[in-house]
Amino acid sequence: MGVVAGLIAHHTSPLSLAVEGAILLALVVFFGWIWLRERRRRVDDTRRVPEMRD
Amino acid sequence: MPTWLFYWGAAIVLVVSFVLLGVLWRTPLLAARERGREIPSALSRIVLGPGRILAQVVSVALFVVVWLSAVFGDTDPFRNLAPTWIYVIFWLGLPALTVVFGNVWRGLSPWRAIADAFVWVREAGGSEARALAEYPARLGRWPAAVALLAFVAMELAYSDPASPRALAFAIALYSYVALFGMAAFGRDTWEARGEGFAVMYRYLSRIAPLHVEDGRIRVRWPLTGLVGPERVPGSVAFVAVMLGSVLFDGYSRTTTWQDLVARVEGPYIVDDPTFGELLVTLLNIVGLLTGVLLVALAYQAACAAARWTVNAPRSLTGDFLFSLVPIAFVYMVAHYFTLFVLQGQFAIPLLSDPLGRGWNLFGTAHVTPDLTVISPNTTWYVQVGALVAGHVAGLAVAHDRAITIFPARRDALRSQYALLALMVVYTVGGLWVLSRG
Numbered sequence: 001m002g003v004v005a006g007l008i009a010h011h012t013s014p015l016s017l018a019v020e021g022a023i024l025l026a027l028v029v030f031f032g033w034i035w036l037r038e039r040r041r042r043v044d045d046t047r048r049v050p051e052m053r054d
Numbered sequence: 055m056p057t058w059l060f061y062w063g064a065a066i067v068l069v070v071s072f073v074l075l076g077v078l079w080r081t082p083l084l085a086a087r088e089r090g091r092e093i094p095s096a097l098s099r100i101v102l103g104p105g106r107i108l109a110q111v112v113s114v115a116l117f118v119v120v121w122l123s124a125v126f127g128d129t130d131p132f133r134n135l136a137p138t139w140i141y142v143i144f145w146l147g148l149p150a151l152t153v154v155f156g157n158v159w160r161g162l163s164p165w166r167a168i169a170d171a172f173v174w175v176r177e178a179g180g181s182e183a184r185a186l187a188e189y190p191a192r193l194g195r196w197p198a199a200v201a202l203l204a205f206v207a208m209e210l211a212y213s214d215p216a217s218p219r220a221l222a223f224a225i226a227l228y229s230y231v232a233l234f235g236m237a238a239f240g241r242d243t244w245e246a247r248g249e250g251f252a253v254m255y256r257y258l259s260r261i262a263p264l265h266v267e268d269g270r271i272r273v274r275w276p277l278t279g280l281v282g283p284e285r286v287p288g289s290v291a292f293v294a295v296m297l298g299s300v301l302f303d304g305y306s307r308t309t310t311w312q313d314l315v316a317r318v319e320g321p322y323i324v325d326d327p328t329f330g331e332l333l334v335t336l337l338n339i340v341g342l343l344t345g346v347l348l349v350a351l352a353y354q355a356a357c358a359a360a361r362w363t364v365n366a367p368r369s370l371t372g373d374f375l376f377s378l379v380p381i382a383f384v385y386m387v388a389h390y391f392t393l394f395v396l397q398g399q400f401a402i403p404l405l406s407d408p409l410g411r412g413w414n415l416f417g418t419a420h421v422t423p424d425l426t427v428i429s430p431n432t433t434w435y436v437q438v439g440a441l442v443a444g445h446v447a448g449l450a451v452a453h454d455r456a457i458t459i460f461p462a463r464r465d466a467l468r469s470q471y472a473l474l475a476l477m478v479v480y481t482v483g484g485l486w487v488l489s490r491g
Binding site (some may be wrong): 009012014016019020023024026027030031034040041042048049050051052054 | 056058059062066070181236283362363364365366367368377458459460461462468471475478
């Protein structure tokens with residue numbers, strides 16, 4: 001069984017495949033958006049060291 | 055509902071919880087509530103005075119009974135009290151008691167009770183009981199991590215973990231180390247640094263609504279004890295052993311691992327079964343260490359990413375460690391809930407006949423456990439519910455710490471992105487392992 005076939009083998013209908021795909025996509029978009037935003041911010045803030053308490 | 059929907063549903067619950075924490079939890083709450091308020095002092099005096107002495111006496115008596123059962127009792131694990139008592143009542147029941155009533159191990163540890171009695175006798179005789187040596191600070195909690203790893207290796211890696219005779223040897227060895235450690239470095243020091251179970255129960259007791267301070271019992275909100283940093287060396291390793299061992303236990307029940315075990319053991323099963331068992335034990339140890347290492351590396355990577363995100367001037371590893379404690383507890387609940395409920399019932403008849411000699415000391419020898427008391431569906435819902443609740447609690451603890459150490463709210467929130475990703479990985483990974491076991 002190929003990798004892709006293995007990953008979707010547990011689905012019994014196209015609807016369930018679409019739902020899992022949508023949830024995964026939402027999570028990837030959420031974390032991807034955070035990653036891109038933070039990367040950009042870090043480039044801007046490289047010299048800024050945040051104040052910290054113990 | 056399909057299994058995969060639970061994985062991603064749990065991940066979404068965490069993301070939503072993260073957003074809600076960011077919006078609604080704006081000032082640190084745990085530190086101000088950590089101490090709680092005192093319960094009536096008369097009750098404290100009774101529980102911590104005669105109550106504790108009674109608990110210590112009963113605990114030592116039970117310890118002796120369990121050890122004698124292991125040494126002299128029936129070699130069939132199902133007819134001997136020791137395996138059920140150690141792996142079910144002690145290993146699974148005590149954590150549950152601890153998160154409700156606080157650090158009960160302080161009163162139930164037989165080694166502490168023996169050491170207390172020794173000190174009491176010496177002091178009554180006019181001598182002072184002092185530690186023999188200063189504990190090397192650089193060792194931190196590494197001895198405790200090694201001790202706990204040794205116990206879980208015996209349970210999960212050794213080919214015959216329920217063998218009463220093997221348990222008798224393990225109890226004797228652990229007792230020697232525990233008593234030697236207390237004599238050498240002092241009771242409190244060894245319990246805080248070297249005694250694996252004591253360290254584990256101390257961590258778990260931080261979840262509890264009851265705690266002892268200055269000789270008084272105090273009541274507080276659950277989880278508020280998980281406040282502050284944890285920078286003692288070896289602490290991350292210790293928590294990684296707590297989490298990673300349960301993870302390996304789940305994975306070792308999957309067909310993938312069982313196939314691997316069969317392939318390794320297969321060629322020797324007829325001609326040299328002892329060698330085959332040794333290979334399986336080694337393979338399991340490698341698997342166990344891999345589980346522990348994966349958990350530790352994932353946590354270290356999340357803390358490094360959090361530090362990178364906010365450009366923090368120091369490591370954040372010690373700051374968020376307590377957020378893993380509720381997760382370690384719910385991993386135990388999720389994996390062992392059924393074992394505790396089903397196998398725990400066998401302790402009732404075994405208490406009446408601990409050595410398997412046909413005795414009926416308390417009239418309970420013929421009690422028949424009800425093995426249909428929980429359905430597979432109930433088990434799964436308890437597992438999912440516990441894992442999600444534990445990870446949300448972990449997120450909340452880490453969030454409270456973040457807004458404590460970073461005065462700027464923006465830095466606090468940004469430091470939590472990596473922790474959120476870590477919690478999602480732990481939750482989905484934990485559910486995946488559970489569903490495959």
